[in-house]
Amino acid sequence: MRRIRRKVLKKFIKATALVIMCSLLLTACGNLQDSGLSSGGSDSSSKSTVQTASSSDTSSYDVLMSNGKYKTSAISGITASDNSNTFNSRSFESGLLNLSKQQFSTNSYVFQEGQVLSAATVTDWLGRKSKKNPTGLNPASNGSKSETKRAPMYFQQMLEEDYLQKQDGKYKLAGISIGIAMNKIDYYQKKQYGATYQTTITREEQKTEGQRVAKEVVKRLRKRSNVGNIPITVGLYSVAPEDTLVGGTYFQYSVSKSGDLGNFKDLGYKNQVLPVVNDETAINSGDSDSFSNFKDNIQDYFPNLSGVTAQAHYDGTTLKSMDITINTQFDGLAQVTSFTQFVQQSASKYLPTNVDLDINIQTVDSQQAVVTRTNNKFYTHVLDAD
Numbered sequence: 001m002r003r004i005r006r007k008v009l010k011k012f013i014k015a016t017a018l019v020i021m022c023s024l025l026l027t028a029c030g031n032l033q034d035s036g037l038s039s040g041g042s043d044s045s046s047k048s049t050v051q052t053a054s055s056s057d058t059s060s061y062d063v064l065m066s067n068g069k070y071k072t073s074a075i076s077g078i079t080a081s082d083n084s085n086t087f088n089s090r091s092f093e094s095g096l097l098n099l100s101k102q103q104f105s106t107n108s109y110v111f112q113e114g115q116v117l118s119a120a121t122v123t124d125w126l127g128r129k130s131k132k133n134p135t136g137l138n139p140a141s142n143g144s145k146s147e148t149k150r151a152p153m154y155f156q157q158m159l160e161e162d163y164l165q166k167q168d169g170k171y172k173l174a175g176i177s178i179g180i181a182m183n184k185i186d187y188y189q190k191k192q193y194g195a196t197y198q199t200t201i202t203r204e205e206q207k208t209e210g211q212r213v214a215k216e217v218v219k220r221l222r223k224r225s226n227v228g229n230i231p232i233t234v235g236l237y238s239v240a241p242e243d244t245l246v247g248g249t250y251f252q253y254s255v256s257k258s259g260d261l262g263n264f265k266d267l268g269y270k271n272q273v274l275p276v277v278n279d280e281t282a283i284n285s286g287d288s289d290s291f292s293n294f295k296d297n298i299q300d301y302f303p304n305l306s307g308v309t310a311q312a313h314y315d316g317t318t319l320k321s322m323d324i325t326i327n328t329q330f331d332g333l334a335q336v337t338s339f340t341q342f343v344q345q346s347a348s349k350y351l352p353t354n355v356d357l358d359i360n361i362q363t364v365d366s367q368q369a370v371v372t373r374t375n376n377k378f379y380t381h382v383l384d385a386d
Contacts (some may be wrong), residue, residue, distance in 0.1 A: 004329065007069055008013045008351050011337055012146070013078075013091070013166035015222075019256035023105065030300060037316065038337070044056070045202065059106055059112060059374075059375060060108065060374070061106050061163075062111065063110070063111050063112070064110045064112040064171060070113075070244060071112060071113060071115065071190070072112040072113050072115075073115065073121055073159075073160055074115075074117070074118055075114060075118070075122040075158060075159070075160060076113070076125065076159075078119060078122050078123055078157065079156055079157045080127070080138060080153050080155060080156050080157065081124070081153055081156065081183075081186065081188070082187065082239075083156065083183075083185060083239060083242055084207060084242045085239075085241065085242050085243075085244060085247070087240060087245070087246055087311065088181075088239055088240055088248050089280065090247055090323065091237075091246075091247025091248055091249065091268065091271070091311075091313075092159055092179055092181055092237055092247070092248070092378060093179075093241075094155065095179070095237065095249065095250045095269070096159055096161055096178075096235050096237075096250070097161065097177075099177065099233060099235045099250060099253055099328040100175075100177040100233060101169070102233075103175065103177070103231060103255060103382070104163040104174075104175045104177070104231075104232045104233075107306055108165060109163040109164065109165055109174060109175060110163070110164045110165070110166075110171060111161065111162070111163060111164075112161075112162045112164060113160075113161065113162070114158060114159070114160025114161055114162050115160075115162055116156070116173070116176065116221070116224065116226060116227060117160050117163065119350075121135075122158050124136060125137045125155075125158065125217070126138065126155060126157070126158065128140055128141055128151075128153070133297070137155050137213050137216060137217070138153050138154060139151040139152075139154070141153065141233070142263055143244075145188075145190045145197075148197050149200060150188075152183065152188075152199040152201055153183060153188070153220065154182055154183055154186070154187045154201060154206070155180065155181075155182065155183075155210075155211040155213050156181045156214070156239050157179075157180065157181035158179065158180060158181065158217075159178065159179030159181070160176065160177070160179075161176070161178075161179075162175075162176055163175035163176070163238040164179070173226060173227070173230060174230055174231075175230055175231045175232070175233070176221065176227065176231075176233070177232070177233040177234075177238055177264050177329065178214070178217060178221075178232065178234045178235070179234075179235050180210055180211045180213055180214050180217065180234060180237065181238075181239050181248070182201070182206040182209060182213075182236060182237065182239065183201055183206075183238045183239050184200070184238050184239055184240070184241055184248070185198045185199070185200055185201065185241045185242075186198065186201060187242070192372070203238075203251070206238055206251070206367070207236070207251075207252060207264070210235070210236040211250065211252075211254075212239070214266050215260065215261055216230055217234070218234060218244075218256050218260065219260070222259070229258040229259070230258075231255065231256065231257055231258070232256040232261075233253065233254075233255050233256075233322075234250055234253060234254050234256070234261060235250045235252070236250065236252040236253065236264070237249070237250050237251070238250075238251050240271075244273075245273045245309070245311075246271040246272065246273050246311045247271060247311065248271070249267070249269040249270060249271055249313075250267050250269055251266065252258065252264045252265065252266055252267060252271070253265055255295050255377050265368050266339065267315075268315055268316040269313070269314065269315055270283060270313075270314040270315075270316075271311055272312045273310070273311060273312075273313065274288055274291045274292075274309065274310040274311075274312050274313075274322075275288070275291070275292060275295070275309070276288060283314050283317055284317055284319060285313070285354075287312060287319050287352055290350055290351055290352050291310055291312070291322075291350075292349045294308075294346055294347060294350035294351050295308045296327070297346045297349075297350060298339075298342065298343060298346050301342060302326070302328075302339055302342070304329050304330075305326060305327065305328055305329070306328065306364075307325075307326075307327045307328060308323050308325070308327075309324070309325050310323065310324040310325070313322040319352055320356070321356040321357065321358070322351065322356075322358070323358045323360075324358065324359040324360070325359075325360050326359065326360065326361045326362070327362060327363065327364070328361060328362070328363055328368065329363065330363070330368065333382070333384065336361070336368045336369055337369075337382050339361065339369075340361060340369040340371060340380055340382055341380070344347060344358060344359065344371050344378050346382055347359060347373065347378075348378065353376065354376060355373075356372075356373060356374055356375075357371070357372060357373040358371075358372050359372070366383075367383055368382070368383055369382040369383060370383075
């Protein structure tokens, strides 16, 4: 049975990712500017006051806000089935943002979370196709519950990002990016509340089914009056299984300039946990050694750390970014502040240069501080529990 869920945990992960994403998007905030807003290709009679949070970093988007508030997407967190790997959420969003920058210049477009698709629409699209749900993009059930014979749920999640341009004093939708998350493993139960089984999906199946879903999504979007013939970028994302310590990656993308999607292009993105586990070979031994030196340095200085791990994100063998998690047992604000400063110094000294960093300092229960590096500039923020 189809299970479409908005989980409280996913909302928390979404909120945390939003804080970090904003630190990347808005690396330096300027003045807020008021303007009229039109969400479609033509002027709208209903206008609201909008503001753009400007960034002096040319590699980041200005973010569109309505009435001084950041607008979240209605489809955020909707999934076709459960997957407890919380790393997927961040990788799904940040990966699509990076793909978008190749098509929608940060100098020409303003970013907004997707406002075109509704929760009800995407819920139906993520479901199985049936008489009751003719718009479902997952295959109809064939009745089998065998791990190898059943029709799996290929299509797991969807993400929309909107890109707007100012025309005649109004911000108008000028581009859309769509993330299509495809399961690598489909988890299911043969009976409600029963044992969990899994169907493995090959990369070729992900490509075939993902391209089918992507083409149909673009076809449906084109029929909407507020979309019309604007460019649409679509990325196919492989959802990381539950038992891995990294998120998934985008493996293909395609662009529709005005009509159908063009040819899909392969991507060489890879993720790896550092320190490497299960006797795995490091993608780049130099990066692995650099992280080990960073880890040893902060653990020597602050021995009461519960753990230091990283997700290293590669394009081929080239390191593009690192997401580092440091679990502490600190209670006092002074300790956290001092440690955060030391982490920044250690990151600057030991970690590879010209690589974006997100370093989350946390206890089991709460976030304590964030250290980021974007375009070789560090930014830190210590959270005051009060």
